[in-house]
Amino acid sequence: MAINWPVALPDCPQTWREVDIPQIIRSEVDVGVAKTRRRYTRERSRISATLTLSKTNYSDFKQFYNVTLKDGLDTFDYTHPYTGETLECRFIQAPEISMNSKAFTVNMEWETM
Numbered sequence: 001m002a003i004n005w006p007v008a009l010p011d012c013p014q015t016w017r018e019v020d021i022p023q024i025i026r027s028e029v030d031v032g033v034a035k036t037r038r039r040y041t042r043e044r045s046r047i048s049a050t051l052t053l054s055k056t057n058y059s060d061f062k063q064f065y066n067v068t069l070k071d072g073l074d075t076f077d078y079t080h081p082y083t084g085e086t087l088e089c090r091f092i093q094a095p096e097i098s099m100n101s102k103a104f105t106v107n108m109e110w111e112t113m
Contacts, residue, residue: 002075002088002113003068008060012081015050021111047089047110058097058104065095075113088113 005011021044027035053061065072072091080087089110096107 002077005076005078006060006064006068009057009064010051010053011079013049013051015048016081017048019046020044021046043112045112046092047087047108047112049108049110051106051108053104053106055104058106061095061104061106065091078110 021040023039023043024036025039029035051057051061068074069076069091072094075088075090078087078089079085089112092109092111095109098105098107
């Protein structure tokens with residue numbers, strides 16, 4: 001069961017990029033037309049999202065990622081910013097975090113389940 005995205009964190013990212021993961025497997029045969037089939041039973045996507053966080057939000061995010069999600073191991077539910085659909089997601093890699101004098105920028109890579 002997926003964990004809910006924390007209410008304390010922004011739910012509308014500054015950037016959102018979504019790429020569908022190819023679902024078709026193609027097998028060449030000795031004679032005739034290549035065979036194809038679906039790899040998954042439902043659509044999967046890779047998502048890149050960026051959040052800008054305050055110092056308090058930064059602490060909340062680190063707690064969510066490191067403790068609640070066990071360093072990104074567990075899945076979480078996130079509301080798609082355009083469709084409103086609930087997505088079950090998992091971190092592909094650790095988030096990249098940078099800071100300027102006023103805020104933290106968090107770049108994240110997720111996959112939908």
